[in-house]
Amino acid sequence: MKAEWTLILTPSNITVTETTSFKTKLINLWNTGHVVSPEIFHHIDVNAGQRCQWTRVYLFIQQ
Numbered sequence: 001m002k003a004e005w006t007l008i009l010t011p012s013n014i015t016v017t018e019t020t021s022f023k024t025k026l027i028n029l030w031n032t033g034h035v036v037s038p039e040i041f042h043h044i045d046v047n048a049g050q051r052c053q054w055t056r057v058y059l060f061i062q063q
Contacts, residue, residue: 003027003040013063021055 003024006017018040025043029036046052 005038005040007036007038015059015061015063017059017061019057019059 003020003022004017005027006015008015018038020040020042022042024040026041028039028041030039031037040056042054044052
């Protein structure tokens with residue numbers, strides 16, 4: 001399953017969503033003062049000569 005998270009800033013109703021093309025290995029959520037940061041981690045196991053591709057898409061919306 002792909003990983004996805006959404007943060008909503010109230011009362012301005014601004015949202016940011018991240019969607020990934022990979023299965024989540026680990027999720028960290030940290031904050032300091034006025035900063036909140038969700039971090040989605042992808043497990044990479046690549047041998048010499050191999051490739052690994054993935055995407056992250058961020059969507060910002062003001063409603």
